[in-house]
Amino acid sequence: MSYKKAEKIGMYLKFFILLVFGILLMAPFVWMVSVGFDRSANIAMPFPPRLFPDDASGFNFTIVFENGRLIQSYLNSAFVTVTSVMLAVSSALLAGYAFSKGKFKGKRLLFVIVLCTLMIPMEPRLIPLYKLFNSVDLLNTFWPLILPSIINGMLIFLCKQFFDQLPDTIREAAQIDGAGEFKIFFQVYAPLAGPIAATMVILSFIGSWNDFLWPLVVLSNQELHTVPLYLASFSLENGTSLGGLTMALATVSVLPIIVLYLFLQRYIIQSIALSGVKGE
Structure with a gap:
């Protein structure tokens, strides 16, 4: 042969x-x-x-x-998810750039601490986070669902690895032209980070939209329930009956994720291929 x-x-x-x-x-x-x-x-x-x-x-x-409750839960999930994604992606891009191109004391130690957060699942953090938000009287609000997403170790790691692929000569050329760090980031590196940003949007969107355990702990008001909480409460109320309606609810609940993925899939493929200008 x-x-x-x-x-x-x-x-x-x-x-x-x-x-x-x-x-x-x-x-x-x-x-x-x-x-x-x-x-x-x-x-x-x-x-x-x-x-x-x-x-x-x-x-x-x-x-x-x-169903009015489903529409309200959709609006709640949309607000929480969009806000969380914007904060998570923005902070990850800034932190990833700093860890990749920045030069400051303790950079390696800080990055190791960020990586260590990846080894701590959500369950051990539930009680400390609950007590923290309870002490500042933020339970039964959307803030406990939004604020913890600002620092995401996985997204920061992905950003750093992406910016490591981009040559330092781009930054040096911008510095010669008199650009500061923020101008270099927003006008030079940020436009090149489209593929990795799309990947982070998908990952953070799925994590926030599908989050169930943490919202279940901090939200007792049904008017603030997100889509997963409403779907779970509907299933508990009806048991094995209304199976068709339950599956219709489940189908509608995953539609935003599918639509977003179809819209951003070409950027995700680019990020997997590590697109961008490479230098030796």
């Missing part, structure tokens, strides 16, 4: 394996959408599970979009 033929067979084999895994990953989502369009699922969940409903109907989605 020739080398080219073996390479072609290997390529087809990889494609087939990826296709199989892709179908397996998509099957639960397709089933969720299918049940959402199945009006009879409100009486009893279809068994065995089927990918396409026998009698498709938009009844469940009509009820969903007429």
